[in-house]
Amino acid sequence: MSDEEKVLLDFLKVNSAYEAKVIPGTGTFTFLSKLTGIPQVWKLDSNGEPEQFIKTDDRVLSVHHSPTGNWTVVGVDSKGNEKQQLYIVGATGENPEVLVESKDHFHYVGGWSKDGRYLSYSSNRRHPAFFDVFIIDVETREVEQVFTNDANCVPLGWLDNESFFVSMMETNIDRIIYLVNIRTKETVRLGKEDELARMHSPRVGKREGFVLADTNEDTLHLCRFSMEDPGHLDKLLHWEKWDMEEIALSPDGDLLSFTLNEGGITRLGVYATNSRTYELIDSLPDGVIGSMSWLSNDSFLFTMKTPMNPGDIWKYTLATKKVERLTFIGQSETVGGYWRVPELHSFKSFDGLEVPYFFYNQDTDKSKPAVIYVHGGPEAQSRAEYNPVLQYLVYKGFAVAVPNIRGSNGYGRAYLKLDDADKRLDAVADLASLAGALVESHQVLPDKIGIMGRSYGGFMVLSALTQYPDLWAAGVDIVGMSNLRTFLMNTGEWRRYLRECEYGSLAKHSDFFEETAPMNLTHQITAPLLVFHGRNDSRVPVSEAEQIVADLKKMDREVEMVIFEDEGHQTEKIENHITMHTKTVEFFEKHLYAGLRV
Numbered sequence: 001m002s003d004e005e006k007v008l009l010d011f012l013k014v015n016s017a018y019e020a021k022v023i024p025g026t027g028t029f030t031f032l033s034k035l036t037g038i039p040q041v042w043k044l045d046s047n048g049e050p051e052q053f054i055k056t057d058d059r060v061l062s063v064h065h066s067p068t069g070n071w072t073v074v075g076v077d078s079k080g081n082e083k084q085q086l087y088i089v090g091a092t093g094e095n096p097e098v099l100v101e102s103k104d105h106f107h108y109v110g111g112w113s114k115d116g117r118y119l120s121y122s123s124n125r126r127h128p129a130f131f132d133v134f135i136i137d138v139e140t141r142e143v144e145q146v147f148t149n150d151a152n153c154v155p156l157g158w159l160d161n162e163s164f165f166v167s168m169m170e171t172n173i174d175r176i177i178y179l180v181n182i183r184t185k186e187t188v189r190l191g192k193e194d195e196l197a198r199m200h201s202p203r204v205g206k207r208e209g210f211v212l213a214d215t216n217e218d219t220l221h222l223c224r225f226s227m228e229d230p231g232h233l234d235k236l237l238h239w240e241k242w243d244m245e246e247i248a249l250s251p252d253g254d255l256l257s258f259t260l261n262e263g264g265i266t267r268l269g270v271y272a273t274n275s276r277t278y279e280l281i282d283s284l285p286d287g288v289i290g291s292m293s294w295l296s297n298d299s300f301l302f303t304m305k306t307p308m309n310p311g312d313i314w315k316y317t318l319a320t321k322k323v324e325r326l327t328f329i330g331q332s333e334t335v336g337g338y339w340r341v342p343e344l345h346s347f348k349s350f351d352g353l354e355v356p357y358f359f360y361n362q363d364t365d366k367s368k369p370a371v372i373y374v375h376g377g378p379e380a381q382s383r384a385e386y387n388p389v390l391q392y393l394v395y396k397g398f399a400v401a402v403p404n405i406r407g408s409n410g411y412g413r414a415y416l417k418l419d420d421a422d423k424r425l426d427a428v429a430d431l432a433s434l435a436g437a438l439v440e441s442h443q444v445l446p447d448k449i450g451i452m453g454r455s456y457g458g459f460m461v462l463s464a465l466t467q468y469p470d471l472w473a474a475g476v477d478i479v480g481m482s483n484l485r486t487f488l489m490n491t492g493e494w495r496r497y498l499r500e501c502e503y504g505s506l507a508k509h510s511d512f513f514e515e516t517a518p519m520n521l522t523h524q525i526t527a528p529l530l531v532f533h534g535r536n537d538s539r540v541p542v543s544e545a546e547q548i549v550a551d552l553k554k555m556d557r558e559v560e561m562v563i564f565e566d567e568g569h570q571t572e573k574i575e576n577h578i579t580m581h582t583k584t585v586e587f588f589e590k591h592l593y594a595g596l597r598v
Contacts, residue, residue: 010335011392016311017327020301022293025069037574053093066116080568081536110155120155129493146182165202171501175199190230205253218412219243248292257292261410264383288383308339310386338395347437349430357403360394369448369592370399376455381410389581405430421504432468448592452476462518465525472527474591482548485513490541522551528558530587534567
């Protein structure tokens, strides 16, 4: 292995700690990390060092500790297919036993009843597109179906031992939340019957409930509701420009920790439910905060990710108003000094829309090639967090731009809707405008711009290569769609309706899909293309990659495809990360730096 290959390997092998979950009654917590190569469940030993708490054969996607701390349930999939099967372990974490298993179906856990007797989950066993809700008695293993609906629904937290919340998607972004009584089968809706709203994270304290919603506003904000009148939501805390993202209630119900998304950078705060006052915590670096979990009434845990830290678990103590880093997994003694913090910029797109982007650049004094990275979703958001391949590209001398084009999350409902259905090409035009802005504002060489993206970002790569072929010197498509019509026809039935709310429907937009599909415009692709896909992808079928690669090969275009037989929509295994990122960097080196290296 060459020295440069060793450096790249060091960028890729940096681990992280995330998804901290307090084990009730113990003062301890678990977290997820890829220290063994795939996500597994870890704890800290008496010396503060990570030790594996639960061992499974494949990746762990979710962890759920019982209110008594006696049981833990983990969701584990197979080779990246996202079909979680549920396993249960005791307090020591040893010898996981099957709790819920049907390997052809999905399972989503909704948490424990207050007494720790029942676990709720949803599954699409009745029909591929419909998710019903079940509860299982963890002692007797008896299963009862308690909520039936022809929709995609996920159980949320429990109110008591007989009632829990269920979330159902109305559109790709909007949710209904019901409170369901498992004995009477009565359902009560949060908010008004006729209002579309983004709504999530219901929490119930001693006297009232709280939820995040964008009812009557452009951005998500904190609302309260009473159990006597759950249809009425009172706005408590709102930022007009930014979404609130997550809330967590202290054990006594007096405090809510919350996160605020300020253009891809998270602010952390605490809201007092009695006095209706809040305080923002300013002693943290710019990054992304999530998975909050209260240790006591005076302290809570959270995951902190930054461009300079792939992820670690931190604690905030209210009495001292201090933050403390508890894990030190997200660091590197070999390549940490090369990591760069991006600058936040914006550019005006073709129609005057202001579009934000993060810009990484090691040397501002000379012209250079650039790579544009497009996030997936489409309703995702690029954030101020560590990305190994982007950091390595910067280390190798590339400029890197990471935009949040129209349709991205984090900027309100109106911005989210700007790329829906037949407005899809407006988002592609944003990428063309960004390429021009990089040349004009950042000394980027106009004929040395590459583009890469994952999932929907991969579709945007293919669309950019076909709609604006003269702008790009190379493209990398990772698990992307090549034709929205064939994607919608072949994706899982449970996803189709929700995706149609974003992309347009097969019934109304098939002609538009065919006119704009990169698969049907391959003759316009002139840039070299590198394609990656997982064989077990349950979201974007591997056929989306195979069909466009086959067509390009028929035309003798420069294209290469790598299929990972043991991956799904995400790439989890370290050996596959190494293959993908090594080939990506070599590909951009070849096509963007050709003739420039001395």
